[in-house]
Amino acid sequence: MLTQEQQIFEQIKKAKSVLITFGKTWNGDAVASSLAFYLLLKKLGKSVEIAAENFDQGKSYSFLPAYEAIRHSLDNLRKFIVSLDITNAKVGAIKYKVEENVLNFIISPKEGFFTHDDIKSRSGDFKYDLVIVLDTPDLESLGEIYDKDTEFFYQVPVINIAHSSNNEEFGQINLIELTAIATAEILFNLFSGYSRDLIDEDIATCLLAGIISKTRSFKTQNITPQSLSISSELISLGARREEIVNQLYRSRSLDVLKLWGRVLARLTAAMDNSLVWSVLTEMDFQKTNTGENDLPEVIDELIINIPQAKIVLLIYEYGAEKNTQAMIYSIKNINSLNLVKKFSPVGTKNFVRINIPKPVSEAEKEIVDHIKENLNKLSI
Numbered sequence: 001m002l003t004q005e006q007q008i009f010e011q012i013k014k015a016k017s018v019l020i021t022f023g024k025t026w027n028g029d030a031v032a033s034s035l036a037f038y039l040l041l042k043k044l045g046k047s048v049e050i051a052a053e054n055f056d057q058g059k060s061y062s063f064l065p066a067y068e069a070i071r072h073s074l075d076n077l078r079k080f081i082v083s084l085d086i087t088n089a090k091v092g093a094i095k096y097k098v099e100e101n102v103l104n105f106i107i108s109p110k111e112g113f114f115t116h117d118d119i120k121s122r123s124g125d126f127k128y129d130l131v132i133v134l135d136t137p138d139l140e141s142l143g144e145i146y147d148k149d150t151e152f153f154y155q156v157p158v159i160n161i162a163h164s165s166n167n168e169e170f171g172q173i174n175l176i177e178l179t180a181i182a183t184a185e186i187l188f189n190l191f192s193g194y195s196r197d198l199i200d201e202d203i204a205t206c207l208l209a210g211i212i213s214k215t216r217s218f219k220t221q222n223i224t225p226q227s228l229s230i231s232s233e234l235i236s237l238g239a240r241r242e243e244i245v246n247q248l249y250r251s252r253s254l255d256v257l258k259l260w261g262r263v264l265a266r267l268t269a270a271m272d273n274s275l276v277w278s279v280l281t282e283m284d285f286q287k288t289n290t291g292e293n294d295l296p297e298v299i300d301e302l303i304i305n306i307p308q309a310k311i312v313l314l315i316y317e318y319g320a321e322k323n324t325q326a327m328i329y330s331i332k333n334i335n336s337l338n339l340v341k342k343f344s345p346v347g348t349k350n351f352v353r354i355n356i357p358k359p360v361s362e363a364e365k366e367i368v369d370h371i372k373e374n375l376n377k378l379s380i
Helices: 004-014 026-041 056-061 150-155 183-198 201-212 225-238 239-249 256-264 281-290 292-305 360-378
Strands: 017-022 047-051 078-084 092-100 103-110 119-126 130-133 157-162 173-176 268-270 275-280 311-318 323-330 351-356
Touching: 004 130, 004 173, 004 183, 017 026, 026 056, 026 130, 026 183, 026 201, 047 256, 092 256, 103 183, 157 183, 173 323, 183 225, 201 225, 201 239, 201 311, 256 275, 256 281, 256 292, 275 360, 281 311, 292 311, 292 323, 351 360
Parallel strands: 017 047, 017 130, 130 157, 157 173, 275 311
Antiparallel strands: 078 119, 092 103, 268 275, 311 323, 323 351
């Protein structure tokens, strides 16, 4: 009986065209792991593409090899075929024209004539015959990539690789390793077991970037001897550690640092620092020349510097109408979507955004009180 790892490469060998995809919020492990898999399949001579819903924050990973290959939609996913039986008539000429949003094919027979019974239509095969989904808890987390072509994900085999306990095991093959700290760690073992010689400097750099991103440059509490050993092996294989760290953690702009200072000045904690939050106004963004897309960097810093925090909350006033919005990050065993379900959150189980049509001072009290109440129920 084949192992899961062997099953994965058997499916890859059979596939004519592979799609790699990941969640719409572009976490670093998912992006880097997807690029590593893309590069490996290219080395194997496979036809492969990578796609994920557009997300501005993803530009943080633009330094990684093959980043430019990431597309933001599934174009020409399936062809529509119109068939004409030419048994009783031969084709002399074919042309087409568009009239009022109708595409008309004009076929002139060389001899004989065509009837309605000679025409048939059907949908062709999908462009891809294998999908690899990385570090994504469920298909809905793919966003538009899934929403616009739902049927595709149920008709084409899916390989699902992740390390989180909240993964819904939606694939035909599910490689879920809960002891791994990153999907990149799983891929290293997968690639090494198949052929370690395939891991070149670029693939090693992507895999190391996934581990560094997931551990906030080895500052989180979930680091294991195995993850450190794998990181060391990746560096020996040519992974560019300094480039990764410089790009992800040593290149904060002066404007973002100013915004960080304003967040720290208003930082508040409760429940023995399990919940930390801060508030920003539209004026804060204007004075620091920053925007909403800079906030995930600030959340990263809070996570790194307050390890006891289980919920990190940024409440901010943004946009012409000055609506109050919030970003909420939770540790892996607390579901952010359930925690603030009342506010119709958008995002994943560990990172969501909400909108509250109230002044920021009122919204702060409402959301903080609501989170406190729910956290008390969880007995954290």
